[in-house]
Amino acid sequence: MYQCQNYGQCVFEAPNIFHLNDDDKLEHLAEADESERANVENAVDVCPMQAIRIVE
Ligand code: SF4
Numbered sequence: 001m002y003q004c005q006n007y008g009q010c011v012f013e014a015p016n017i018f019h020l021n022d023d024d025k026l027e028h029l030a031e032a033d034e035s036e037r038a039n040v041e042n043a044v045d046v047c048p049m050q051a052i053r054i055v056e
Pocket residue numbers: 003004005006007008009010011018026046047048049050051052
């Protein structure tokens with residue numbers, strides 16, 4: 001199920017990975033560099049829909 005409601009909190013936490021497109025829909029990179037791990041973990045924590053998970 002697609003849980004993201006495009007709130008955009010993840011964009012603030014990890015702007016190199018997540019962004020809202022011109023239609024305010026979330027887009028994200030398929031893979032994040034290890035250097036972005038802390039930011040992505042923060043995005044996981046703040047997402048109100050629990051829509052983000054890290055797959056190793
Ligand atoms: S993944 Fe979560 S925080 Fe990011 S836009 Fe979607 S609902 Fe918001």
